[in-house]
Amino acid sequence: MRQWQSLKVSNDLLYRIYENEDTGPHFQLVTPHAMRREIMHQLHNVRTAGHLGREKTLNRIKARFYWPGMTDDVSRWCQSCMSCQKRKPGPGLGKSPMQHCTVYGPMECIAIDILGPLPTTDDGNRYIMVVGDYFSKWSEAYALRQHTAQTVADKLVTEFICRFGTPTRIHTDHGPEFESHLFARMCKLLDIEKSRTTPYHPQSDGMVERYNRTFGNDASNVCLGKQG
Ligand SMILES: [Zn+2]
Structure with a gap:
C-alpha cells in the first residue's frame, strides 16, 4: 500500500513509476508471477542477453519490469545459472564439480x-x-x-x-x-x-x-x- 502513489494503470496494465537516479522516472510493468521466469530467462540466458552478472541483469530487468522480491529472485537466478557457473574459475581442473542442482520450478x-x-x-x-x-x-x-x-x-x-x-x-x-x-x-x-x-x-x-x-x-x- 505504501507504493500506491507510484502505481498507474495504462491500457489495462498495471505499471509502477520507478525513479531512476540516472535516467529519470520510467514505467515498470508490474509482472505477474507466471511471467517472471520467462523474463529472467530472456534477459539473462538467451544468446542476445549474454549472461551478464547479477547487477547488470537486475538493472536490465528493472528498466521494464517490477515485482516484489525481484532483487532476491534475480540474484538466485544468476547464481544458479549453469553457464555462468561453468565460466567461473574454480579449484582443481578449473571447474567446480556440480554437487547441488538448485532448482526453483518445474522444467528448470x-x-x-x-x-x-x-x-x-x-x-x-x-x-x-x-x-x-x-x-x-x-x-x-x-x-x-x-x-x-x-x-x-x-x-x-x-x-x-x-x-x-x-x-x-x-x-x-x-x-x-x-x-x-x-x-x-x-x-x-x-x-x-x-x-x-x-x-x-x-x-x-x-x-x-x-x-x-x-x-x-x-x-x-x-x-x-x-x-x-
Ligand atoms: Zn548465466
Missing part, C-alpha cells in the same frame, strides 16, 4: 539416464530411458531398442518435450549419445543448456540413478511399451 532442470541392457522384450526393446524433472521429481520411462543419439533425441522431443515443454537445462552423464553432435545441436536449437556429471562426482546425478535403482529392481515386472 531435467535429468536423462539410460538403463540397460536388460533382457530383450518381445518388441525388441533392451533399454529404458529415464527422464526426470529435478523440481517435481516427476519421472518418465521409455523403452528403447538401442540408445543412439538419434533414438534418444527423438524420444526426448516427441514423447517428453512435446508434452511437458522445453526444459531450461538437461543434465546427463558422459554417455556417447549425450556427447554427440546431434544431441548438442538439438539442445542449441531448443535453447537448452547442457550439463554433465563429472567423472569425479558421479553421485551428482543422484536423482535419476536413485530412480533407476528402484526401477531396475522392478524392471522384470514392467510392461515395456512398443518399440523405441
